[in-house]
Amino acid sequence: AQRVTQPEKLLSVFKGAPVELKCNYSYSGSPELFWYVQYSRQRLQLLLRHISRESIKGFTADLNKGETSFHLKKPFAQEEDSAMYYCALTGNAGGTSYGKLTFGQGTILTVHP
Amino acid sequence: DTAVSQTPKYLVTQMGNDKSIKCEQNLGHDTMYWYKQDSKKFLKIMFSYNNKELIINETVPNRFSPKSPDKAHLNLHINSLELGDSAVYFCASSQLGGELFFGEGSRLTVL
Numbered sequence A: 001a002q003r004v005t006q007p008e009k010l011l012s013v014f015k016g017a018p019v020e021l022k023c024n025y026s027y028s029g030s031p032e033l034f035w036y037v038q039y040s041r042q043r044l045q046l047l048l049r050h051i052s053r054e055s056i057k058g059f060t061a062d063l064n065k066g067e068t069s070f071h072l073k074k075p076f077a078q079e080e081d082s083a084m085y086y087c088a089l090t091g092n093a094g095g096t097s098y099g100k101l102t103f104g105q106g107t108i109l110t111v112h113p
Numbered sequence B: 001d002t003a004v005s006q007t008p009k010y011l012v013t014q015m016g017n018d019k020s021i022k023c024e025q026n027l028g029h030d031t032m033y034w035y036k037q038d039s040k041k042f043l044k045i046m047f048s049y050n051n052k053e054l055i056i057n058e059t060v061p062n063r064f065s066p067k068s069p070d071k072a073h074l075n076l077h078i079n080s081l082e083l084g085d086s087a088v089y090f091c092a093s094s095q096l097g098g099e100l101f102f103g104e105g106s107r108l109t110v111l
Helices: none
Strands: A003-005 A010-014 A019-021 A024-026 A032-038 A045-049 A072-074 A083-090 A107-112 B004-007 B010-013 B019-025 B031-037 B043-050 B053-057 B064-070 B073-078 B087-094 B106-110
Touching: A003 A083, A010 A019, A019 A107, B004 B087, B010 B019, B019 B031, B019 B087, B019 B106, B031 B073, B043 B064, B043 B073, B073 B087
Parallel strands: A010 A107, B010 B106
Antiparallel strands: A003 A024, A019 A072, A032 A045, A032 A083, A083 A107, B004 B019, B019 B073, B031 B043, B031 B087, B043 B053, B064 B073, B087 B106
């Protein structure tokens, strides 16, 4: 069975501080990991995926298979980063199960001025 | 120019009623999904259709019946609504193997 755990429901930081949103997963095969974000009054959207290895809006996430983690990091948080962040996993990189994302319970990030 | 649109956005109804939520996408995607977000904000997949064919069907009560009249539409019909059905239902679409694009969600409240 696949499972995604985000241990922090709420995370508060001040503007300019580093931020790390934790994500741990459980999956016996080779997973593909994602971070989705939902800003206030907006729809859920893809932030980044581990296979693309890119930095989006200053955020990065590295897949650590040894620790089964995919933590989301940003060195200097901005107020506009305040949002709900979901870590998600799919067991197949492509194929009909691609959209079968298993989501974590989400972390609400608040960046204070 | 809405990519994935759901109607209605809000739905309040009594237990035992039957209701439908509609979803349409204008992105030309071949795969559509229904996700349920419960009161604890957990998001869980319910169904997925690829080119009008059901490809993912999670453990969902058979009171829930998806219908895909064409590639651009995926509707969700719920019979005999129960209190536990109260949730936000998200529609999404993608090209098979591609990024998911979500609708804004439909908040269902069963009284």
